[in-house]
Amino acid sequence: MACPGVCPPPAPHLTGRSRRIARPTPSRLAKANQAPRPWHHVWMRRQALIATAAAGAGIFGYASVIERNWFALRRYDIPLLPAGARPLRILHISDAHLTPGRHRLLSWIRSLDALQPDIVVNTGDSLAHPESVQPFLEALGPLLDRPGVFVYGSNDLYSPKPRNPARYLWRNSTLHPSRGEPDLPWAELGAGMVAAGWLDANNKRGRIKAGDLDIQVGGVHDSHIGYDRYDKIAGPTDPAADLRLGVMHSPEPSVMDKFTEDGYDLLLAGHTHGGQVCLPWRGTLVTNCGIDPVRARGLHRHPADSGDPGRPWLHVSAGLGTSPWAPFRLYCRPEAALLTLVPRIS
Numbered sequence: 001m002a003c004p005g006v007c008p009p010p011a012p013h014l015t016g017r018s019r020r021i022a023r024p025t026p027s028r029l030a031k032a033n034q035a036p037r038p039w040h041h042v043w044m045r046r047q048a049l050i051a052t053a054a055a056g057a058g059i060f061g062y063a064s065v066i067e068r069n070w071f072a073l074r075r076y077d078i079p080l081l082p083a084g085a086r087p088l089r090i091l092h093i094s095d096a097h098l099t100p101g102r103h104r105l106l107s108w109i110r111s112l113d114a115l116q117p118d119i120v121v122n123t124g125d126s127l128a129h130p131e132s133v134q135p136f137l138e139a140l141g142p143l144l145d146r147p148g149v150f151v152y153g154s155n156d157l158y159s160p161k162p163r164n165p166a167r168y169l170w171r172n173s174t175l176h177p178s179r180g181e182p183d184l185p186w187a188e189l190g191a192g193m194v195a196a197g198w199l200d201a202n203n204k205r206g207r208i209k210a211g212d213l214d215i216q217v218g219g220v221h222d223s224h225i226g227y228d229r230y231d232k233i234a235g236p237t238d239p240a241a242d243l244r245l246g247v248m249h250s251p252e253p254s255v256m257d258k259f260t261e262d263g264y265d266l267l268l269a270g271h272t273h274g275g276q277v278c279l280p281w282r283g284t285l286v287t288n289c290g291i292d293p294v295r296a297r298g299l300h301r302h303p304a305d306s307g308d309p310g311r312p313w314l315h316v317s318a319g320l321g322t323s324p325w326a327p328f329r330l331y332c333r334p335e336a337a338l339l340t341l342v343p344r345i346s
């Protein structure tokens with residue numbers, strides 16, 4: 001039929017061609033679904049990439065902005081003292097890796113004096129910048145008026161270098177021979193703590209009074225870079241001391257074996273950062289030294305499988321900071337620990 005004026009296009013179901021379009025039977029639909037649809041794969045791939053990138057950015061943002069500044073205070077009671085003894089509070093700090101701009105970290109360290117520890121132990125890696133000594137000492141503030149002990153870590157001597165942050169997953173950070181002379185003011189840091197009365201335990205023994213206790217201290221410099229000289233402190237500990245405290249930066253089992261043989265009661269170390277990047281269902285992945293991942297943070301015994309109550313307790317701090325070139329923590333909050341020594345359970 002002729003139409004007046006402009007004719008609309010014929011409806012598809014009225015054309016001869018459209019009448020030949022096959023009806024969508026199940027077999028035809030299945031055949032159509034098997035046909036390649038490149039536009040679909042490209043779209044899916046793009047969406048997956050966008051989702052992965054967004055998830056990665058979100059995790060990195062959380063790890064570097066939130067968790068890295070989400071400081072935790074761990075508390076442990078350790079039954080080490082004779083019956084009737086007054087408890088002794090040890091504040092264990094480690095691995096601040098301080099750069100001058102880390103105001104949240106500085107203010108959190110400053111707040112730790114409110115715990116009123118009887119003694120402070122710093123197991124090293126306090127610095128990450130040549131101008132961090134004064135901010136670190138000022139953050140310690142009134143803690144310096146309390147009895148204290150310290151050892152160095154490699155990062156007190158050598159400034160951090162940029163490197164692939166994932167590198168530590170497959171190799172440790174042992175000092176490269178090309179580093180040469182230390183370039184950080186480790187001696188100035190040590191002088192500040194010694195001037196306040198803290199005991200320098202780098203390859204040294206000493207005696208310190210804290211609370212009601214006479215504490216024998218033995219410590220080594222960082223074994224991770226081969227600066228430990230256990231032979232300088234080797235020998236049986238004094239049974240007359242109320243407590244025998246071994247201090248080191250890196251919890252290297254071979255070094256801890258020597259402390260154990262000499263009769264130390266409690267070993268304190270840092271260095272591992274608890275693994276720094278952990279998985280919720282797996283925990284610590286790497287320790288950056290010889291200790292097993294299970295003992296990379298927290299309170300354990302040494303040796304690990306020892307059921308002997310005469311073997312020393314071991315506390316490994318997950319540390320307060322990170323290298324400025326790996327500024328994130330995941331499932332491993334920065335921490336300090338308050339270790340309360342209490343009478344042994346009879």
Ligand SMILES: [Fe+2]
Nearest residue numbers: 095125155271
């Ligand atoms: Fe460290």
